[in-house]
Amino acid sequence: MRVLSFSEKGCIRKNNEDSFLVLSDEGLFAVADGMGGHRAGEVASSAALHELETWVPRLAELEDQALEKSLTEAFIQANQVVYESSTTVPENAGMGTTLTVLLIRKDKVVIAHVGDSRAYLWRNETLTPLTMDHSLVGELMRLGQITLDEAKRHPQRNVLMRAVGADPTIEVDCRSIGLQTKDVFLLCTDGFSNMISDQELSEEFLEPSPWEERLEKLRQLTLERGAPDNFTALCCIME
Template identity: 85%
Template sequence: MRVLSFSEKGCIRKNNEDSFLVLSAEGLYAVADGMGGHRAGEVASSKALQELEVWLPRLDGLDDQALENSLAEAFRQANRVVYESSITDPENAGMGTTLTVLLIRNEKVVIAHVGDSRAYLWRNETLTPLTMDHSLVGELMRLGQITHEEAKKHPQRNVLMRAIGAEAVIEVDCRSINLQKNDVFLLCTDGFSNLISEQELTEEFLEPYSWEERLEKLRQLTLERGAPDNFTALCCILE
């Protein structure tokens, strides 16, 4: 497994509230996009990843379904910690974070997800979304009430329906797929996916460049488009 990543504050934000985690020996990769005032988003995203790392030994030796269940419970533990901090510390009031995790074990990969960060699979020259945005516009699109183009300009496009720490109890999306040779997984926050379309990702991934060059071109393109939000991308390449 080869891992490439970048995480930047963008062109407008004063600090980076995104966090990411790479634990290649354990097969764990994650991105988190924090939210909240006075750096509370940064606190939320880092706390969530810390709890995930603490939980990691409990995932050893589990079969497929037990692995999904335990990873979902890791999310619920992270939610409890972030939520408790948000209601007891005035500086952290209202904080929360997205959390998208990729766990590779043997010939399987488990994807767990809350929020509007994303996971994609690049396989056989085809890009496949592995997560569903837990956002207001995402829900409106699924109901057929707005189009993809309308979602890009919707005044409430940043409103999340689910986030780690937003409520006392959280629902976690979790799924498993079989690995194949040459699979590539991309995890990213919405500061990246809001500016780079799936069509553009596909076109770039088809270009005859190295993965390092592809990711660098996408990073530069995000900055050229003004990068109004923090943006993070984590690319896991099976070779």
């Protein structure tokens, strides 16, 4: 397996509130997009990933539903830590973070997710979203009340319905899928997915060039389009 990644503050933001985690030996990968006041988003995303990392030894011998349950518990623990900090440290008030996690275990992959950072699977030249945006516009689209184009222009397109640390309790989406040779998994924050459409991802992934070149072209395209937000992408390439 190869892992490629980039994380940048973009063209407008003064600091990068995205964080990502690569633990190749444990098969665990994650991205987090923090939100909050002055640098509080940065605190939230890094704190969530730190809690996730401390939980990793508990996942080592687990399988199937026990693995999903324990990974969900890791999210609950991260939520408690971020929420407590946001409610007790004045400069962290109102902070929270998205968190999208990929755990690769033998012939199985577990995806756990809160927020609007995304996970995709590239298999047999087909791109499949593995997560659902926990955002206001995402919910309106699922209800058929707005179109994709309307969602991109919606004045509340950045409003999250779920985030780690936003509330004392949290609901986590968690699912497992089988792993196949030559699968490619992409984790990304909305600073990337808002700039690059699923169609453009598919077209670039179909290119015969090395994966390093494909990801670099997508990084450059994000910057060329103004990159108004921090953006992060993490790609796990099964070989």
